[in-house]
Amino acid sequence: MASSDHxxxxxxxxxxxxxxxxxxxxxxxxxxxxGGFDIxxxxxxxxxxxxxxxxxxxxxxSVRKNSIIPSRMQSIVELSYExxxxxxxxxxxxxxxxxxxxxxxxxxxxxFLNMLGMIPYGFTxxxxxxxxxxxxxxxxxxxxxxxxxxxxxxxxxxxxxxxxPIFMLPLLVVIEVISYFTRPISLSVRLFANMMAGHTMLKxxxxxxxxxxxxxxxxxxxxxxAFTGLEILIAFLQAYVFAILTCIYLNDALHxx
Amino acid sequence: MEPEAAKLIGAGIACIxxxxxxxxxxTIFGNYLAGALRNPSAAQSQFPNLxxxxxxxxxxxxxxxxxxxxxxxxx
Numbered sequence: 001m002a003s004s005d006h007x008x009x010x011x012x013x014x015x016x017x018x019x020x021x022x023x024x025x026x027x028x029x030x031x032x033x034x035g036g037f038d039i040x041x042x043x044x045x046x047x048x049x050x051x052x053x054x055x056x057x058x059x060x061x062s063v064r065k066n067s068i069i070p071s072r073m074q075s076i077v078e079l080s081y082e083x084x085x086x087x088x089x090x091x092x093x094x095x096x097x098x099x100x101x102x103x104x105x106x107x108x109x110x111x112f113l114n115m116l117g118m119i120p121y122g123f124t125x126x127x128x129x130x131x132x133x134x135x136x137x138x139x140x141x142x143x144x145x146x147x148x149x150x151x152x153x154x155x156x157x158x159x160x161x162x163x164x165p166i167f168m169l170p171l172l173v174v175i176e177v178i179s180y181f182t183r184p185i186s187l188s189v190r191l192f193a194n195m196m197a198g199h200t201m202l203k204x205x206x207x208x209x210x211x212x213x214x215x216x217x218x219x220x221x222x223x224x225x226a227f228t229g230l231e232i233l234i235a236f237l238q239a240y241v242f243a244i245l246t247c248i249y250l251n252d253a254l255h256x257x
Numbered sequence: 258m259e260p261e262a263a264k265l266i267g268a269g270i271a272c273i274x275x276x277x278x279x280x281x282x283x284t285i286f287g288n289y290l291a292g293a294l295r296n297p298s299a300a301q302s303q304f305p306n307l308x309x310x311x312x313x314x315x316x317x318x319x320x321x322x323x324x325x326x327x328x329x330x331x332x
Contacts (some may be wrong), residue, residue: 021330090305186316193319196326241312244305 020203024127024196044131047123051112080108084243091247095254103250106135107243114195114235118228126238127195129188136188139246147253158256187245194238198231264328271325278318285310 030041062073070078084104088096096103110126117124125131147155159176160169205227208220289307293300 087305189323190312190316190319193323194315197319197322237308237312241308244309245312248309 020200020207023199023203024124026128043123044125044128047113047116047125051109051116051125055108055112087244088247091244092251092254096247096250099250103243103246106139106246107239110135110191110242111236111239114239115232117195117199118232118235124195124199126191127199129192132188132192133184135242136184139187139249140184143246143249143253146250150254151256155253155256158252183249187242191238191242194234198227198234202227202231264332268325268328271321271328274321274324275318278315278321281314281317282311285314 027043028040029043029046032039032041058073059077062071062077065071066074081104084107085100088100088103092099113125116122117127147158151157159173159180161172161176164172202224205220205224209217209224211217212220285307289300289303292303
């Protein structure tokens with residue numbers, strides 16, 4: 001959507017000082033082309049690497065010197081661990097313990113990608129549907145495989161709701177199947193659209209600051225400060241929702257319903 | 258009508274979907290607040306459900322926004 005061939009046209013907003021879509025542009029930092037595949041190192045990949053490094057370093061360094069009275073860093077890591085562990089325990093139950101490392105990694109990864117996007121001149125990796133859809137598809141396929149491994153062909157019973165009149169069943173099964181297959185789409189579009197809409201809105205308001213000049217620009221600036229706070233909340237909330245929905249899908253696969 | 262104009266009008270119409278998301282989010286938070294004030298001790302345990310309902314309600318509206326963005330920037 002924000003690929004480089006669409007950034008040239010402004011669609012009538014040529015006089016607007018800030019192009020709101022420019023921030024989503026993917027730039028090649030290092031051209032790599034192997035066997036016809038373009039696997040260049042982009043700013044998207046750079047920010048993913050930064051997120052992974054920050055998460056790994058903070059978690060490894062802060063728990064290296066474990067103490068009963070935790071240091072500041074250690075308590076941050078322990079808090080985030082407890083937060084995700086609680087989420088998995090409440091939504092998946094005791095069987096979810098095996099999948100805790102995946103959920104924790106997923107939550108921290110999405111959270112840090114969202115938060116890195118809030119830094120000025122940062123790049124929001126999760127504002128691209130390619131990234132979020134790949135994550136959602138990975139979760140969808142993984143959960144479906146877990147369901148079939150756990151229940152065998154009995155997993156198809158998941159699509160048959162219990163306690164409904166028999167003549168309603170053909171309709172309800174179709175609805176259940178459709179709602180199951182739209183899961184990766186809704187999961188990925190929710191994260192991508194939230195991030196994209198939020199950052200576009202911030203950029204549009206920053207354009208108002210410049211347009212209204214030195215005297216009138218203070219009002220949109222104040223609104224922008226408030227919106228930035230809201231966006232940080234949304235960044236956290238979307239990472240949380242992404243992780244909790246993964247827990248719920250996992251619970252469906254493990255326990256049916 | 259020029260195709261460009263039709264595209265812009267279509268994008269505007271697609272954004273009406275966000276009104277539904279607004280109604281849904283308002284209903285969820287309003288009902289949560291009403292329930293939480295009646296029974297404050299049960300409020301904390303239902304907070305994850307609140308966020309989940311908020312996210313699910315918001316997603317349907319955002320589909321409309323995505324249609325608008327596709328109309329503006331992809332087609």
